[in-house]
Amino acid sequence: MAEYSVLSLVRNALGGHRRWIRAWRDPEPKKRYDVLIVGGGGHGLATAYYLARNHGITDVAVLEKGWIGGGNVGRNTTIVRSNYLLDGNNHFYEHSLKLWEGLSRELNYNVMFSQRGVLNLAHSDGQMDAYARRGNAMRLNGVDSELLDRNGVRRLYPYLDYSANARFPIYGGLLQPRGGTARHDAVAWGFARGADRLGVDIIQNCEVTGFERSGDRITGVQTTRGTIGCGRVGMAVAGNTSRVAQMAGLELPIESHVLQAFVTEPLKPLIDGVITFGAGHFYISQSDKGGLVLGGDIDFYNSYAQRGNLPTVEHVMANGCAMMPNLRRLRILRSWGGIMDMSMDGSPIISKTPIDNLYLNAGWCYGGFKATPGSGWVFAHTIAEDRPHRFNEPLSLGRFTTGHLLDEGGKGPTPKLH
Amino acid sequence: MTGSDQSHRLPTGGAIDRRRPLAFRFDGREYRGYAGDTLASALLANGVRVVGRSFKYHRPRGVLTAGPEEPNALVELRGGARIEPNTRATMVELFHGLEATSQNRWPSLRFDALEVNDLLSRFLVAGFYYKTFMGFPGWHFWEQRIRAAAGMGRGTTEPDPDGYETMNAHCDVLVVGGGPAGLAAALAAGRTGARVMLLEETDGLGGRLRSDRETLNGTPAMRWAEAAAFELVDLPEVTVLTRTTGFGIYDGNVVGAVERVADHLPVPPAHMVRQRLWHIRPRRVIVAAGAIERPLVFGGNDRPGVMQAGAVRTYLNRYAVAPGRQAVVVANNDDGYRTALDLAAAGIHVAQVVDTRSAGRGEWWRRAVDAGLDVVDRAAVTNAYGRMGLVGCDVTRLDGNGGTAGNGRFVPCDLIASSGGWTPSIHLHSHAGGKAEWDDAIAAFVPGPGRAGVTTIGAAAGRFALSDCLADGFRVGAEAARDCGFGSGTAPDAPVADEASVAPLQAIWSVPGTPGRKVKRFVDHQDDVTVEDIELAHREGFVSVEHLKRYTTLGMGTDQGKTSNTAGHALMAGLRGRPIPAVGTTTFRPPYTPVAMGAFAGRAAGRHLAPIRRTALHDWHAANGVVFVEAGPWLRPQYYLRPGETNSREAMDRAITEEVVATRTRVGISDVSSLGKIDVQGPDAAEFLNRVYCNGFARLPVGKARYGLMLREDGLVDDDGTTSRLADTHFLMTTTTVHAAEVLADLEWYLQVVWPELDVRVSSVTEQWAGMALAGPRARDVLAAALDPGTADVSNEALPFLGVTTTATVRGVPVRIFRISFSGELGYEVNAPADWGIDVWEALMHAGEPHGIRPYGLEAMGIMRIEKGHVAGAELDGRTTPDDLGLGRMASTAKWYVGRGMLGKPAYTDPDRPKLVGLVPVDGRTRIRAGAILVADPDAPTPIPKLGHVTSSAYLSPTVGHPISLALLARGRERIGEEVWAVFPTRSQRIRARVTEPCFVDPEGEKLHG
Amino acid sequence: MIRIPCPYCGPRDHDEFSYAGDATKVRPADPAAATPEDWHRYVYLRDNPRGAHLEYWHHVQGCRAYVKVLRDTATHEVLAAGLPSDDLPFEDLEAGR
């Protein structure tokens, strides 16, 4: 099995790169697996990897309707951070961030995790207070955060709009230096290769079409490649959560919305870190290839189309150009849309379900990519142990009944506002 | 490189204006071209061959194409704040004084240090970075270097000085593309009287007719195009937009287009925007976007001097430029012969015409042979030579089985015109959700079934013959107009094209290399993706087109794979042994070509990012020393400086303190116009309010106000405000400033959707009334003095706390007076019709002068409400219940109201929930800032358990003489009198705080009622 | 741009409207009789279909009517629109799909 390294690269180069083998196998599905993971995105693949690595459960298949990594793990703006206010979120995302810090070596795959810092700008005293609270809460949890005043922001990014012409003046910001970006596709491929090496079957072009039930248990999963028996089923299908859950008879506190993202033509280094505009949804960073990667708000209506609309595009660009007036001449090269599984409080759900052996990983809203390793870790634990890990206890489905909501924005049960 | 004297300009011909020479600079050197040139044609005219460097291997590259698909000739256009990196030289219209710089090279275009990457290319294969850089010194170290090497052009950190705007349009028929098919469609539709828009990406109509020497009925086809253009301009309902790219179709068939209004000028003249973004809402869309030629994939096919065959014809015929002196033409279709004949006609030596086909001997072959050209078929160029410019190539026989037969023959040349066939531009069809279908005859995807109302025609539909393009255009144009109610749908007669029959194309996705030579065969020129990279991706399992794209970066350049995707996908299909359509194509997303961010943003820039809302009293504040602050859309007074005083931290602190002291001890006045005001009328108005507020409103007497609390359906507090009963069936509701719009929408929701049986009408009157809060011990005296005598009695008896009167006038202006108070002082809110707001305000100021009245702003207001323990935005944060805020008693148990169904949730009734309390520093002087976290033990190991947080704080309460804060604290009400730690680790602060009641001033409300 | 046919104003760009969500959710008619489970279903649970979706749009910048819209969430095509009291041909479309 080929270990990736400089040496292996050089050796292969001299051999004309003819000895490289598949990064992961392409097996036929077996009749039955201990655990079936529905969804070959980042979370599904990470779950399979940690099931094998942390829990020794290797009789696992990941079922992907298309090609692995074709969903949101490859359709986001690659931002990784753990700057959450509420403990239930903060502990979980920080766990994930710590996993990111060792991920390339863990997977023997360079996911290009780049801790270049994530800065949230504030544009009012009220927003500064809110960021102060968040930054303070993070510090008490042992998470890095720095509260910057206007001059502090200016030292980092001198080319933002500090002029009197700015509609929403910059008051300061909250910086998480350990936040950053990662190469999104590499995350999917790295986990796939890692899981495969531990014996997990990754089955592509295998769409789930139904569940076979026996009482409160699922006995098998019907797919376009036949029915596959199972001991347990984990679901990690992001925007398609409601559809797959419905096959199992579950109605969930989730709506699917489209979130657009954009990349500009490639440029020599211009923006070092990740910057988010606080007076409107906008965030930007620069990929290692040189493109500015940017995004904004969802399109505000339920959608399964990986395609958004002009008003949102214009809104995103207007916010971006307001924050950085030097962006106006740069050109948008590509746009894409991801389907966000927006939960009713804006926070994820990693949980047991009313069905005994069905486990749910959903409700990621904007936040799924950064959670990938942490999500896989605790979801694997939940499936393996049939009880949540301490980091996903607060992320239960039951919180909507009990009222233990994790509403970072205080927006209430209106998904489009989260 | 030859001189700067337009050495490669043909003596005659072309659509350039030889009377208007234009000077321009490239890499600091001055050249000349003509009006009508592009930067690319002008560079070629001057014999400039190397224009840029490739993305990864930094290989020298020249001009490959003549259109928007150009992957190589990318330059930094202009400079300074107007720099435009990655600009395709093929799309830049030459203007006088144009400055362009080559990019992605250091120190110069000719000597680029990173060309070492080309030597190391065997290590830098697709995806090499995933396999390394994991150990010491870590990715971040390598990343810095990779980032510097990657990227292409340079951006700027200076603000763009130019303007942009948006334009909305509607039409019956929109035609995208002003070539022969599009012109025919626009004519056919336009003649019916339908409203027609035609978008053309370049500066003029005609499309490929501008580049080719085709004829209609024996006359140059361009003449027909010119006549069509004239006719269109004369049709009153037809709009032709040139320099306009239809970059995307969105839902509802709305087309986004960008018009380059001033990009062909040195700088936009006064009052002219640089670019304009169009939203076009057509009833029918006709896509006539043409087709893009594919390069053949052979060794060294990226050498400067290797060019698309169609582009060669464009440079010859349209720009009168000889892209070389000695040409080899290689093609898998008849375009090779066509190009060779045009080259010969322009007097350029055609050293060899190479046809990769075994069955290409049709009419065009015959013409080439008859013209005396040296034609060889079943052969290919297998390797091209010349680092900084082509010097020759190997021409080798093909064995028909994907290999070569015999050794190559070296043919000296400085130009290779290559054609691998044409790919229809189905982008817009695909944006609209249309499917793509493989057409073997042209070896390309053509539009399959698509969305209703969108029709793709001509070359964009894979119908390349001029006669087909015209027939398509006339037919579909007439039909589209008919569908919109114009004309009979009968196509006008099309002129007859004089066309030779075409021998079928034979696809060849990669040409084998010259035997015995190492060659690089580029599939994607810009991102340096080679045939070997695709083979590696296949070997490693990245076989779907999405994986292929992401792993190799095929099609990820600024050209988005326009010249490379088809070949790349076909090669992968071949490796997988699957038919090409089974491997598929990537989905196209807008934009078709890159669009400036500024164009999307339009006028929403700087100050105009969002509209500004001003109160009716704005002009008074502005004239009286105000410092405004943004509060959502509103500008509100933050505090007032003394006349002539400059703003500073000290001035602010003093102003705020004075404003509080004046109000608490004498009288103050503030602008509360931004509070939402909603007029509620109808027989069921009281019942309606009873349902939307958690406290009772049914029995509120006429002439009284009441504080109301509104919950969301999830039981958490949504908004608050006072609502007054003006008449039995008439209420005036007030809301917070931030929630005003939302609350109105919610009320409309309940009336229209949930309780349509209630007979109630609601409307916003926020803008109708200027609101002024007059507060302080002297407020009544001031008010009484300001009122027109006899219009209202405002004595404590006649107008007690929460009383309302609507009979008063001030300077003749009818006003509404509400005895309510946010500050906790004796207070009145006076509402005056907005146009007279300043008159009434001035009357109150005048009446207040003897009492030392002061206007106060949001800061003083904030301090006074904290002193009173009144909740505001920081406490109404969407996570609190009425009980959390000490307002639990307001929630009625006698009726049902919005949110009640959820109030019993376990988490909401948990006694450990944070509750509203006051906090004071134990040391009596250290401010406990909002955002501080409350903990029992700041030295506990992390994560340190949190008890709550500070919501609001006053750095100093002038009334109580020390800093005060409000907080939400677990079991807060039980902790009153205890001490906690307020920690602020981001400022390295920890403060011992005493928990108090949330109300610091006049807890009994004596002032209020006095 | 989704073009929404407002029953009063005719087709308008969707950015004149504010999206108001699933129109199949019916608030418990008798709140006193509703169980916590009823409220939970109303406030939190959503069918969230891929395909025909019945939803409300508030014409905030127009006539301020709540418009009931049947829209395909996979294609964004508007299949029908009417007033809140209108019965849109939801079932027919579901069956015909």
Place this chain on the structure above:
Amino acid sequence: MADATSLPQAPLPPRRSPLDAVWVAGDYGAAAVGGPGVTMLRRSGLSSVQLDARRGTAASLRAAVAGALGLALPGPGRAASGGEVRALWLGPDRWMLLAEDTFALEAKLRAAAEPAGGVVVDQSHGRTILRLSGPAVREVLAKGTGVDLHPRAFAEDAVAQTGLFHLAVTLDRRRGTGTFDVHGMRGFAQSLFESLCEAAAEFGYRLSE
């Protein structure tokens, strides 16, 4: 106004416009051959009274208004003039009535419409009305609104509630070539005005007194 039982006796101050600080009559923008592309004037000091029909009272309200004002309340998307009063359809069972007086229209409506089920709300001070005319008006407005203003789609007396430069407005197409009244919210008047000026600059525009 309202709630005062009798009309005020004292002379009222002149009404202020939110554009007082920025409106300086004159010609601006590009110098256009044949005069400015757009002429703008403020229609200040009008009564704008909103009239709603309560549930089930639309018919009786129409009759009452017709009787009192000689005006037929228009249907969706339309305006109607009768005597000195112009009525614009604002929304279902809602109209805006305009007249060049101070309180008279409101008083008249209260007397005539309230007994017939009408709900009367004075909005005279809450809305700012600009009249735009000239050859470039349609193009200028099209920069800010998605409503089709072509005469085929938006004839004389057509009315639209829509967004103009992202602000909620009422567009009233008046008689005469290219004349539109734009009603906007008072608080946003200056923003709307600035947007209109910027959009009109390329055609040249005149602010008239």
